[in-house]
Amino acid sequence: xxxxxxxxxxxxxxxxxxxxxxxxxxxxxxxxxxxxxxxxxxxxxxxxxxxxxxxxxxxxxxxxxxxxxxxxxxxxxxxxxxxxxxxxxxxxxxxxxxxxxxxxxxxxxxxxxxxxxxxxxxxxxxxxxxxxxxxxxxxxxxxxxxxxxxxxxxxxxxxxxxxxxxxxxxxxxxxxxxxxxxxxxxxxxxxxxxxxxxxxxxxxxxxxxxxxxxxxxxxxxxxxxxxxxxxxx
Numbered sequence: 001x002x003x004x005x006x007x008x009x010x011x012x013x014x015x016x017x018x019x020x021x022x023x024x025x026x027x028x029x030x031x032x033x034x035x036x037x038x039x040x041x042x043x044x045x046x047x048x049x050x051x052x053x054x055x056x057x058x059x060x061x062x063x064x065x066x067x068x069x070x071x072x073x074x075x076x077x078x079x080x081x082x083x084x085x086x087x088x089x090x091x092x093x094x095x096x097x098x099x100x101x102x103x104x105x106x107x108x109x110x111x112x113x114x115x116x117x118x119x120x121x122x123x124x125x126x127x128x129x130x131x132x133x134x135x136x137x138x139x140x141x142x143x144x145x146x147x148x149x150x151x152x153x154x155x156x157x158x159x160x161x162x163x164x165x166x167x168x169x170x171x172x173x174x175x176x177x178x179x180x181x182x183x184x185x186x187x188x189x190x191x192x193x194x195x196x197x198x199x200x201x202x203x204x205x206x207x208x209x210x211x212x213x214x215x216x217x218x219x220x221x222x223x224x225x226x227x228x229x230x231x232x233x
Contacts, residue, residue: 006232009163009171010108011119011143011156011189013180014127016049016202017221018136020096024089025130029053032081033060036074041066049203050184052121052146052155053079083125092133098201100221105139107224113232115167118143119159119178119188121152142166156189177231179221183212197230 012018015025030043041064048056057078058071108114116139120127123146131137142162144155156178160171176194178185181202186209189196198214199221200206209217216230 006113007115007169007171008113008175008177008231009115009117009160009169010177010179010231011117011159012140013178013182013185014118014120014122014130016181017098017179017185017199018101019098019130019134020202021090021130022094022096024094025086025126028085028089029056029082032078032085033057036078036081037061037066037070039066040064050121050152050180050182052150052152053082053123053126054146055121055150055152058150079123079125083129086126086129090129090133092135095130095134097134097136098221100224100227101136103224104221104227105136107228108231109139111228115163115169115171116140117159117163118145119155119180119185120144121146123147152184153188153191156192156194160192174215181209183209186212186214195231197227 026048033043034041041060043060046060046063061071108116118127118140120143127145128137144159148158149155160176163171173193174195176189176192177197178189178194179197179199180186181199182204186196186198196214198209198217200209201220206217221227
């Protein structure tokens, strides 16, 4: 068992790191935007990776040369439609839990020094909808989400503050571990000098992730022992 001096706050991204919805979530958000605003957009070709949901929506409106005010006036309706679609479309059969995820989360659950949480661009409701069917939500009692901040790099401080509220522990620098599949995940905590672990299970290759200079880089999350070494090193 790891001793208390090695307390860690381990923050997991969702899409491309824990699970993939196999394109369903992107289709659902694209449909929700276009049905709500009543016009085609560039949503289906837009890059969603590593961004918050509100940021994605705003970028799509701007890239589609649509009026800026739609971002504010249609925000609530778009996401209400999106969550409704996710509820209808997602289930345990079409959500893929990525390799090694269950084993790593189970190992961390039994590690007294580990506090696991989410750090994701998904809004809270979307995160819950995605993680409930495959039974992963039970591993996470809190996190920082897309409705907490517009930019991903503002989320780590929020997660750290919530971790303190729940545990009484002050996590700093390499005590904080961010695990994700995009350069945005690797970069978002750099200003806090966090420990970053890149995993090439999303849309970015090892080479692209390596350019972002994570502290550790893995092909996937299957090597539980090596991952625990990276987290608690």
